[in-house]
Amino acid sequence: MSTLETFNLNFNSIECQIPEVIGSLINLRELRLRGNKIIGSIPLSLSNASRLETLDISYSSLQGNIPEGIGNVHNMKLLGIQYNQLMGSIPFTIFNISRIEVIAFTGNSLSGYLPNGLCNGLPILKGLYLPDNKLHCHMPTSLSNCSQLQILSLSENEFDGPIHNEIGRLSNLQLLYVGVNYFTGMIRNLVELEKLDLSINSFSGSLDMEVFNISGLRVVSLLNNNVSGSLTPNIGSILPDIEELYLGSLTNLVGTIPHSISNCSKLTSLELSINKLTGLIPNSLGYLTHLQHLNLGGNNLTSDSSLSFLTTLTNCRNLTFLSLYWNPLNGMLPASTGNLSTSLRTFLADSCKILGRIPNEDGNLSSLLFLYLSGNNLVGSIPTSIGNLRMLQRFNLTSNKVTGFIGDHICKLQHLGEIHLGQNQFSGSLPNCIGNNTSLREKHLGSNKLSSNIPPSLGNLHDLVVLDLSSNNMVGSLPPEIGNLKVATKMDLSMNQFSNEIPREIGELQNLAHLSLRHNKLPGSIPDSISNMVGLEFLDLSHNNISGNIPKSLEKLQNLKYFNVSINKLKGKRAPQQADSLxxxxxxxxxxxxxxxxxxxxxxxxxxxxxxxxxxxxxxxxxxxxxxxxxxxxxxxxxxxxxxxxxxxxxxxxxxxxxxxxxxxxxxxxxxxxxxYMPNGSLEKYLYSHNYFLDIKQRLSIMIDVACALEYLHHGCSLPVIHCDVKPSNVLLDGDMVAHLSNFGISKLLGEDQGDLYTKTLAILGYIESEYGQDGLVSTKCDVYSYGIMLLETFTRRKPNDFEGDVSLKQWVNHSFSRDNNGRSRCQLDNTNE
Missing domain, CATH: 3.30.200.20 (Phosphorylase Kinase; domain 1)
Incomplete structure (x- = not known):
């Protein structure tokens, strides 16, 4: 083995540690262990393999630090230890290996800083890959000494400070990725640059498109920066070779989309979402025949009444992603939408003030995975051709005026994972074939006019997590098959006309956390089997005809935070109040x-x-x-x-x-x-003081606590109580970090026949909906809205009055959901959540 020069075990799923004896292979030149399950640490003996030129142990489970001795392997050309679990700082000795061409430590937990003299000893370095670590401090000033550098990737770290002008001297640099840091400044003079990612940093100032006037530039991303300005009218001549342009979520990008953008004929991705763009969506976008990804969501763009730009986009035969959400389009979907690319996977047009019907021709979009049309003014019924969208995974029509039956054609969608049809005017029965959608995980049909029984076939939906049939006119019994929904975590069947006793099979739902059966006509007793629902946190059986005693076995529900059985016919002695120190x-x-x-x-x-x-x-x-x-x-x-x-x-x-x-x-x-006394102070203190910290589980628990308090105020009292001032400073935390709602100084009692009332005293602006703020009208919905704003604030750590102009926290969060090609959303959560 002492003569071994190349040792290549890439992608073999080998589970082992690297033995110390590896360092005795004095002739070893290449050690390739990529794509295995290597555990343990990097052996110190590797520093003895003095002839080693290539070391690649990427995509494994290595832990510990990078040994200092690696810097003694002076013949090293490629050092790749990507996507492991390495910690600690990068040994500075590595930056003295004069023959090294590639250093790649992507996807670890490396910390510390890079030395200012990093490039003083790396004359032929071509690739430096350090993204997705925890490196901090400034960019090294000596980078210009890496004169052969072609790829510099520092994304997803904690670097700050300016990007030095020295970087403009890297005449061979082709790819520069510094996204998701805290950099400032701007880049200039990189004449050979092909790809530039500056996204999610602290760049500020005016948008100067001339900066990107680089002949070979193919990709530019400036997403999520504090940049203002407009798209220059001659953008097509400035960026003739651009293939991907990402200018979404800039602070103040205004103006129109210039018609000359059609001259960027090589464009495959155009991202302009979450800005302040106005004017008509140009029909010239249809000339971008290579376009695959188009995101214009979250602006103030308009179109003519026929939405003719959609017709021109039928020329883009490679289009897979089309996002228009939150633009006041004020038109009707043309029949030509059915002629969009057969490769289209995502079509997002929620909250666009779209009128009319869903075209029958949309059933031609055979590759569609995600169809979002919520928050519009759509009427008519769901066309039967929707059943042709056999690949559809998410279908959202919430908050429209769609009527008719939920037909059998929905049952043909075998890959459907989520269906959102709430807040419409659907009527009639649920189809008996409802159990055919076996991939379904969320079914939201609340706030319609449905009037049937629950079909027993519902029990076939073994993967169902959320079921919402609330606020309909559904009748009959809860089928015993409901006990088959064993992974369900939330079930809301409230505000219907269900009768007959609660089936004992419901106790088989041991993962259920939220069960609401309030406002039905359920008779009989509370089944003892509910005590088996060990995950239950919220249980509302109020406003029914339930009689008998509350089962003592419910004491076993250790996670229960909210329990409401008011307005029933229960009997029994009231339990004595528990004494405490107060x-x-x-x-x-x-x-x-x-x-x-x-x-x-x-x-x-x-x-x-x-x-x-x-x-x-x-x-x-x-x-x-x-x-x-x-x-x-x-x-x-x-x-x-x-x-x-x-x-x-x-x-x-x-x-x-x-x-x-x-x-x-x-x-x-x-x-x-x-x-x-609440020793831990207010939620506001924890959100905005640097000395305090809440992880994501604590934030979620606090918001659940507040929700339970509001549910009690609105539905658990003899008269509903409106708090009127729900905000973080009024949420106090006890010694166990349990949240308590406080400060009822402007609260209101709602009379028995009142749905709302008027007041001169309102909560702070930002936490109250504009229609209430203008008219002084308050109802329980006022608290619910304030709670929603506080929920967003808690997870983003952005105050509702942090924004300029007409932008609200609610709009900012909606706009900040950038959906990728798979339809997944990524909200900008406070990074201290991690």
């Missing part, structure tokens, strides 16, 4: 003197926050109980009403996700509420 003082008012003692005379050191009508102090009662005290500012006339409102509302509320009021202190000159 119960002894809930019946007594506290004196002003005691309160002053508890808060150290309302000292500034005990001040923990302030609100619209007063300040909050922490304190401790003589019993040792920690409290929070809300002291109302009586110089404000509204504070008197706020105090009375909170007392009125909170005196009757009991829920684990509401802040408990212990007692109050009130006289002519002083009014205060004594509240349960």
């Amino acid at each position: 119960s002894a003082i809930t019946r007594e008012r506290i004196s002003y003197y005691e309160l002053i003692q508890a808060t150290d005379a309302l000292s500034e050191s005990n001040l923990i926050g302030s609100g619209n009508f007063g300040s909050f102090y922490k304190g401790a009662l003589r019993s040792g109980t920690a409290i929070a005290v809300k002291v109302f500012n009586l110089q404000l006339e509204a504070a008197f009403k706020s105090f009375d409102t909170e007392c009125e509302v909170l005196c009757s509320l009991r829920h684990r996700n509401l802040v408990k009021v212990i007692t109050s202190c009130s006289n002519l000159d002083f009014k205060a509420l004594v509240l349960e």
